[in-house]
Amino acid sequence: MIHNPCGDLNPNATCMVHKNGTTKCRFNFPKSYQEVTSLVDDGKPNYRRRYNPQLDPHSPQFSHEHAVYRKDINGHRITRDNRHVAPYNAYLLKKFNCHINVEYVGSILAVKYLYKYIYKGHDCASIKVIEEQRTLIYNEANTYIEGRCVTPPEACWRLFAFEIQKKSHSVQRMDIHLPGQYRIVNLDQIHEDLADIGQRGSTLEAYFKHNAEIKRHNQSSVKQSVISNVSREYNFYWRMPENFKWVGRSSKWEPRVRRLRVIGRIHNVNFVAQPELYHLRLLLFHVKDATSFEDLRTVTDIQYQISVIQSIIQSIIQYQYINKPA
Numbered sequence: 001m002i003h004n005p006c007g008d009l010n011p012n013a014t015c016m017v018h019k020n021g022t023t024k025c026r027f028n029f030p031k032s033y034q035e036v037t038s039l040v041d042d043g044k045p046n047y048r049r050r051y052n053p054q055l056d057p058h059s060p061q062f063s064h065e066h067a068v069y070r071k072d073i074n075g076h077r078i079t080r081d082n083r084h085v086a087p088y089n090a091y092l093l094k095k096f097n098c099h100i101n102v103e104y105v106g107s108i109l110a111v112k113y114l115y116k117y118i119y120k121g122h123d124c125a126s127i128k129v130i131e132e133q134r135t136l137i138y139n140e141a142n143t144y145i146e147g148r149c150v151t152p153p154e155a156c157w158r159l160f161a162f163e164i165q166k167k168s169h170s171v172q173r174m175d176i177h178l179p180g181q182y183r184i185v186n187l188d189q190i191h192e193d194l195a196d197i198g199q200r201g202s203t204l205e206a207y208f209k210h211n212a213e214i215k216r217h218n219q220s221s222v223k224q225s226v227i228s229n230v231s232r233e234y235n236f237y238w239r240m241p242e243n244f245k246w247v248g249r250s251s252k253w254e255p256r257v258r259r260l261r262v263i264g265r266i267h268n269v270n271f272v273a274q275p276e277l278y279h280l281r282l283l284l285f286h287v288k289d290a291t292s293f294e295d296l297r298t299v300t301d302i303q304y305q306i307s308v309i310q311s312i313i314q315s316i317i318q319y320q321y322i323n324k325p326a
């Protein structure tokens, strides 16, 4: 499947688009030569496109027998090579006898894309007609009854009441931030909340408070505490939503009455851009009884700077994965 001549050879080709002051092929043809296929994160793969001297008119090994010819805008014969091949599947081309572009999709975003197309509903438009007196004509019955085309497979699927979708767990996003740097979503609220900012906080700060409560309870001789009915065992930060419910209004972790399928996820931190935060996140995966940021980086009663912990972790990683004898 060869991409038709475009670019300087045919500026009027349908694939040519004008963008940022330049006109170029929207499929980025011709592609560059590639010795091997390479995959890039969240992008299209770069397929193998080897150089073949038999297809190159400038090469002494050029062969008219193997050459692939097309015509440019002036009707001149031009050669095409591996750089102009649109990714295809030979079986599908033969089977359906038409152009089918097949490309590998490895990005997780594809799931989101498919999900949207399946569940966004059928195409429809609503039209409101306003009379001269500017009165809105509203026909409730017509609004309710929407015209819809249902194909036999979809009709059967619905008649048999098969599942349309399935969801297993809900995901609780967990804050990750350095001391005093948690995100406030609604900026308008800052001034009003400044007074009681000590009480309000992030899921991480509430987690530290929760642990402090457990610690106090375990140390006190009188076993009475506000968490008397709560599990007194420490949880890893990311596992908190499994047993506790986050109550944003009071910024507290409260024990779950009903057991729900919830998992916690701490969002990723870029090691290069935020090394301190990255290591803080790493520590939270291994320490479950920290009662504060300081406590988190305290080992055998010695409080370390996060930078020291950073280098210790790096040395461990280096030992485990790089220098470790086989």
Ligand SMILES: [Zn+2]
Pocket (backbone or CB within 6 Å): 003, 004, 005, 006, 007, 013, 015, 016, 025, 026, 027, 028, 029
């Ligand atoms: Zn093109």
